[in-house]
Amino acid sequence: MGGNRLSLVLDPAATTAHALHAHAAAALVTYAPRYQHAFCTVPESRTIVASLAAMTVLWIAKKSIQEARAVRKLRVQGVPEQKLLHPKRWLLGLQRYLIGHMLEPVPDMAGAIRSEQQVPLLHGKDVDGWDRTDQPPLIYLARYFFGYPSLVVADPKTLHVMLSTNSYTFIKPDTSIEVVGMVTGYLGMVNINGDVHKRHRRIVNPLFNMKTLMPLFPTMLASLDEFCAFLDSVPLSTPLPFHELCGQLTLNVIGRTGMNYEFNALALDGTPITRAYNEMQEVIEFTPWFLLCLMYPNTLGRIPTASRRQFWRGHHVMITAIKDMLQRARAEPNGTSLIHELIRQNTGNALSDEELVCETQTFLGAGHETTSSALAMALVLLAQFPDVQDELAKEVGAADLSDYETLSKLPQLNNVINETLRLFPPANMTFREASADITVPTTVLGPLALQKGLEIEVPIRAIHMDPTIWGPEAMTWNPRRWDTIDLVQGGSVDLSANRIVNGRRQIGPYDYLPFLVGPRGCIGRQFAVMELRLFIAGLVRRYKLATDLPVGGEELHVAITMRPTNAWVRVERRAHW
Numbered sequence: 001m002g003g004n005r006l007s008l009v010l011d012p013a014a015t016t017a018h019a020l021h022a023h024a025a026a027a028l029v030t031y032a033p034r035y036q037h038a039f040c041t042v043p044e045s046r047t048i049v050a051s052l053a054a055m056t057v058l059w060i061a062k063k064s065i066q067e068a069r070a071v072r073k074l075r076v077q078g079v080p081e082q083k084l085l086h087p088k089r090w091l092l093g094l095q096r097y098l099i100g101h102m103l104e105p106v107p108d109m110a111g112a113i114r115s116e117q118q119v120p121l122l123h124g125k126d127v128d129g130w131d132r133t134d135q136p137p138l139i140y141l142a143r144y145f146f147g148y149p150s151l152v153v154a155d156p157k158t159l160h161v162m163l164s165t166n167s168y169t170f171i172k173p174d175t176s177i178e179v180v181g182m183v184t185g186y187l188g189m190v191n192i193n194g195d196v197h198k199r200h201r202r203i204v205n206p207l208f209n210m211k212t213l214m215p216l217f218p219t220m221l222a223s224l225d226e227f228c229a230f231l232d233s234v235p236l237s238t239p240l241p242f243h244e245l246c247g248q249l250t251l252n253v254i255g256r257t258g259m260n261y262e263f264n265a266l267a268l269d270g271t272p273i274t275r276a277y278n279e280m281q282e283v284i285e286f287t288p289w290f291l292l293c294l295m296y297p298n299t300l301g302r303i304p305t306a307s308r309r310q311f312w313r314g315h316h317v318m319i320t321a322i323k324d325m326l327q328r329a330r331a332e333p334n335g336t337s338l339i340h341e342l343i344r345q346n347t348g349n350a351l352s353d354e355e356l357v358c359e360t361q362t363f364l365g366a367g368h369e370t371t372s373s374a375l376a377m378a379l380v381l382l383a384q385f386p387d388v389q390d391e392l393a394k395e396v397g398a399a400d401l402s403d404y405e406t407l408s409k410l411p412q413l414n415n416v417i418n419e420t421l422r423l424f425p426p427a428n429m430t431f432r433e434a435s436a437d438i439t440v441p442t443t444v445l446g447p448l449a450l451q452k453g454l455e456i457e458v459p460i461r462a463i464h465m466d467p468t469i470w471g472p473e474a475m476t477w478n479p480r481r482w483d484t485i486d487l488v489q490g491g492s493v494d495l496s497a498n499r500i501v502n503g504r505r506q507i508g509p510y511d512y513l514p515f516l517v518g519p520r521g522c523i524g525r526q527f528a529v530m531e532l533r534l535f536i537a538g539l540v541r542r543y544k545l546a547t548d549l550p551v552g553g554e555e556l557h558v559a560i561t562m563r564p565t566n567a568w569v570r571v572e573r574r575a576h577w
Ligand code: HEM
Pocket: 189, 190, 191, 201, 362, 363, 364, 366, 367, 368, 370, 371, 374, 425, 426, 427, 430, 431, 513, 514, 515, 516, 519, 520, 521, 522, 523, 524, 525, 527, 528
């Protein structure tokens, strides 16, 4: 590009509107400060600014036309579209094409209530283009800014193709990579696609089998004891913020077992890295501005706002520390933490140094807040339902906590975990993008042609709340329901299935997705379940839990994951402890 500011317009590499847009934005960010004087005084610079603005408008127009085509194609095939229940007059009837459903309160774009509100839409209510009362579509179309379409899919037949048989055709979309990459690194397993993902998954898989995980169990047990010592030091009957304490517990655990690092998260100030990590998390808020930045990462996403600067400050501290952890792990060939095993598995340096950093960041980002949210929810629910808690206390009171084999088979404990992950899945939704034109099966609409580039939402929590799957009491937290549930493996239980067979409810593989399924399902599932079993059992065995929070009074915050923000619980030592 040299010193000629006009060359960005003439660069032959920038042939597509998208490339021009990204190119122009990058140039603006890089060169604007340097040529501030010229921009103010030379008429030529006004031409540049006008060109940039024109290119942006052209780019948006081009995208909008492509998206309108994708929408038309879906509507022609019978896909219903979410109704506009709250039209904005100031948009002169263009709301659908300008802000789509972004500012519609139902279903709330970024709130936890979204999932509950999605259930009627998936059943053909409040959507345009559905008048069949006999069957629900289990699929609907919504739009983001500038009419950007998103297909919401809960149909098990379609999910089977998307998540299992053709999972590599359905890649992680750029918007999702932008936001999740902020916490897990852009080259971490959650964010990569295709062969690169297969390479990472092959190397990381052995870290999460039981042979590698079992040696970590004593460290988890010691972390539980430390946590209990902390609880014992608090005056009796003080309500404690378990929504925060569980995060401190799981951060310590992933630090010790994952990277042989001491976060000391229960201490008042933690370590500088704990603070940096928290600083990074704080700025991830699903405001409309944040979502716009995700959609236009090369322009709006580059504006160095105060929160962005805060994020990058924390990020820098974090990455420097992770490099250090990897360096130390390399010098300890017999270490037992996940990154020690990662280095051992990385024969022939199949993963580059940068990829190793991102995978370590992924253990931290994907593995700590999810588990902490589930744990906090389970504990506050047990406090709200004393009958369930008493029954569980009896079961775990008789068990030997250090024997994981026995712990993993306790029925009430597993029921509590399953039911908590059903009604409060920390990953309440996820997104995919069709990387090629593809036709997928649906139960009601028949074969459905999807255009390359179409974004798809899997509404995990809405599926978990669907009364046609879970029965009329779907919204009630009732661990006992799992006594009469059969998890049907293989194939899919679809709409026509007889849900109750011999008095037992049949739940298919796409009806219950807290860890998702298929080649991109959660790799850390066993690790998470091990933590949940141990910590729930260990805490309920030692303490009687109580709360003033009424049933249904939980406040849930959604930003990448869904977590409670008011899980206040009082603990009191049980008599025999
Ligand atoms: C209760 C706790 C957890 C829940 C509910 C959970 C849920 C999920 C879900 C739903 C996905 C799929 C995301 C998507 O494709 O959009 C996922 C992926 C993943 N999870 Fe977890 N997770 C949990 C704990 C963990 C732990 C403890 C770790 C590691 C220490 C972990 C590591 C990962 C990784 C690396 C992926 C990406 C897998 C891939 O794309 O191949 N998770 N998790």
